[in-house]
Amino acid sequence: MDAAADRGADPGAASGVDPAVAAELGRLRHSIDNMDAALVHLLAERFAVTQQVGVLKAAHGLPPADPAREAQQIARLRALAVDARLDPEFAEKVLAFIVAEVVRHHEAVLRDSAS
Amino acid sequence: MDAAADRGADPGAASGVDPAVAAELGRLRHSIDNMDAALVHLLAERFAVTQQVGVLKAAHGLPPADPAREAQQIARLRALAVDARLDPEFAEKVLAFIVAEVVRHHEAVLRDSAS
Numbered sequence: 540m541d542a543a544a545d546r547g548a549d550p551g552a553a554s555g556v557d558p559a560v561a562a563e564l565g566r567l568r569h570s571i572d573n574m575d576a577a578l579v580h581l582l583a584e585r586f587a588v589t590q591q592v593g594v595l596k597a598a599h600g601l602p603p604a605d606p607a608r609e610a611q612q613i614a615r616l617r618a619l620a621v622d623a624r625l626d627p628e629f630a631e632k633v634l635a636f637i638v639a640e641v642v643r644h645h646e647a648v649l650r651d652s653a654s
Numbered sequence: 655m656d657a658a659a660d661r662g663a664d665p666g667a668a669s670g671v672d673p674a675v676a677a678e679l680g681r682l683r684h685s686i687d688n689m690d691a692a693l694v695h696l697l698a699e700r701f702a703v704t705q706q707v708g709v710l711k712a713a714h715g716l717p718p719a720d721p722a723r724e725a726q727q728i729a730r731l732r733a734l735a736v737d738a739r740l741d742p743e744f745a746e747k748v749l750a751f752i753v754a755e756v757v758r759h760h761e762a763v764l765r766d767s768a769s
Contacts, residue, residue, distance in 0.1 A: 560714050567707050568723070574700045575727065576734055579745055581696065583738035585689045592682050599675050608683070612690065619691055623698035629755055630694055636751050640744055 582637070589641045604642050612638070697752070704756045712767045719757050727753070 596603060613631055620630035711718060728746055735745035 556714060556716065560710065564707065564710060564716075567703050567710070570703050571700060571707070572727070572730070574696055574703070575731055575749065578693070578696055578700070578748075579731055579734045579740060580738050581689055581693055582745065582748060583735065583740035585686060585693070586740055586744070588682050588685050588689070592679065592686070595675065595679060595682070599671060601671065601679075612687070615687070616690055616694055619694045620698065623695050625694060625698035625701055629701070630697065632755070633693075633697060633748070633752065634690065637748065640747070 585637075586641070586644075590644065593641075593644060603646050609638060700752075701756070701759075705759065708756075708759060718761050724753060 593603065595601075613634065616630050616634050617627040620627040708718065710716075728749060731745050731749050732742040735742040
């Protein structure tokens with residue numbers, strides 16, 4: 540591949556890649572972009588609900604993290620991932636990342652409500 | 655809500671939390687579970703498409719990672735996150751995590767096709 544290929548976002552534009560390959564790559568990337576927009580909106584909604592959970596927990600003195608609930612979520616999502624033909628390790632890693640971020644925010648809510 | 659309903663994950667069951675609070679927490683968690691199922695299916699579909707990208711790139715000698723494309727994706731998703739009232743830092747971190755995992759898989763495809 541030509542060294543100029545990576546100057547822009549379209550690898551076909553600068554590098555003399557077969558236009559049919561560039562077009563197919565563009566098509567696939569458009570689908571990824573559509574799904575990423577859906578992902579962002581889903582994460583926004585999930586985050587709005589977990590913030591409500593955080594406020595509720597802080598108001599009633601419940602701990603931010605709940606290992607039993609998280610274990611249930613992980614087991615359920617691994618099963619869903621298998622059903623959807625997604626690597627369950629990957630699904631678990633993404634969920635763990637999101638949950639850790641949510642707990643971080645819950646702890647901040649707890650700190651704010653205590654101060 | 656019956657106190658026995660959620661003996662596992664429900665913090666209200668074991669700790670004498672107000673049943674109304676436990677019920678509200680259960681309701682919010684049900685919404686989170688619905689969104690997580692959607693998230694898993696969306697990730698499965700996204701992953702199926704990025705695998706097609708990986709195979710296409712490997713077949714045509716294109717590099718697995720594309721920094722210019724990733725910079726574009728990040729900028730776009732940060733803007734979408736702001737629009738959806740999601741912390742753009744959080745959106746960027748989740749995407750970076752997913753992209754890193756995808757690149758790891760692309761590299762594996764490349765190794766397999768080279769061997």
